[in-house]
Amino acid sequence: MLSSSRKTIGVLYRRLFVIAIWGFSLLWMLRKEGGVMRLTALLHPSFWWLIVCGGVIMAMFAVVTLLQEKSVRDNTSTHHHPPSALGVFEIGLILLPLLYLPLALDSQLGTGAYRNRSLRASGIILPKTLDERLDLLSRKNIAASTNAPAEVFIYKMISSLEDYYGKRVSTTGMFYRNGATPADGFICFRFLITCCAADAAPFGILVKAENIDGLKINDWVQVQGLLGSIELDGKTHLAIIAEEVKKVKRPGSPFMY
Numbered sequence: 726m727l728s729s730s731r732k733t734i735g736v737l738y739r740r741l742f743v744i745a746i747w748g749f750s751l752l753w754m755l756r757k758e759g760g761v762m763r764l765t766a767l768l769h770p771s772f773w774w775l776i777v778c779g780g781v782i783m784a785m786f787a788v789v790t791l792l793q794e795k796s797v798r799d800n801t802s803t804h805h806h807p808p809s810a811l812g813v814f815e816i817g818l819i820l821l822p823l824l825y826l827p828l829a830l831d832s833q834l835g836t837g838a839y840r841n842r843s844l845r846a847s848g849i850i851l852p853k854t855l856d857e858r859l860d861l862l863s864r865k866n867i868a869a870s871t872n873a874p875a876e877v878f879i880y881k882m883i884s885s886l887e888d889y890y891g892k893r894v895s896t897t898g899m900f901y902r903n904g905a906t907p908a909d910g911f912i913c914f915r916f917l918i919t920c921c922a923a924d925a926a927p928f929g930i931l932v933k934a935e936n937i938d939g940l941k942i943n944d945w946v947q948v949q950g951l952l953g954s955i956e957l958d959g960k961t962h963l964a965i966i967a968e969e970v971k972k973v974k975r976p977g978s979p980f981m982y
Contacts, residue, residue, distance in 0.1 A: 740790050743819050748783040750823050751776050761977040768921045769982060834916050834979075835943045836901045839927045878981040880917050880928040882952060883963070894952045894965065897976060900937075900944040901929070907957060909935060913948050913965070917981040925980065931955065934967035947973045 754764040754776055764776055876895045898913040906912060914929030916922075932948050933955055940946060950967035 737790050744783050744787045751780045765978040769918055839914050879915055879930050880981055889952050895949045897947045900940045900946050915981050931962050931964040932967050933964050934970045945973050945975050947971050
């Protein structure tokens with residue numbers, strides 16, 4: 726009976742250790758870095774409450790485990806034995822997913838995911854309905870804007886094309902070139918998420934620019950210029966006629982929302 730109670734206490738202490746590590750990891754994801762929560766590398770920021778709920782559940786498990794440990798300890802000796810090899814293996818198995826967490830937060834969806842999730846061989850992601858809207862806008866005589874460029878996500882330019890066409894814009898995304906891009910251009914792309922990184926959808930826009938030889942695929946760049954259109958392979962494409970392209974650090978939140 727005494728041996729059984731000691732084993733039970735050992736199991737409870739191992740459970741508390743696991744709960745504490747998981748709870749700390751959840752709190753760590755809520756911590757802000759560069760003005761945004763770390764969880765935004767994996768999850769839409771509006772779902773922060775899911776992490777909080779996970780922390781509350783961990784706290785409840787901890788309370789129940791402490792009460793169980795106290796009940797068993799009051800009825801047996803306080804002498805404990807170190808965990809067995811099997812116990813250590815169980816702890817390691819439960820904590821194994823946490824080893825992936827720092828890697829996941831530091832990694833990013835790049836050109837590989839962009840190509841795989843793109844709908845067109847050129848890698849320029851434009852909804853079919855946009856072709857007609859762009860054709861109409863490109864035929865209009867729209868006066869070029871001289872206002873300061875507005876910071877806008879790529880998908881916002883596309884979904885609200887009539888609001889931004891012919892105006893100076895600024896956007897941040899990743900640099901990509903392939904055989905379909907012109908010699909004086911590249912694709913600036915970024916992923917849009919509605920829930921988490923698993924459902925990330927790529928949006929890219931063609932950028933016509935000079936002096937881009939120093940940029941590499943997967944570099945983060947900020948593009949400022951006029952949102953308009955260019956002819957490529959006999960077809961009109963939405964494009965930013967760049968005034969400035971500069972390499973920047975990866976944003977604290979790499980996704981569009």
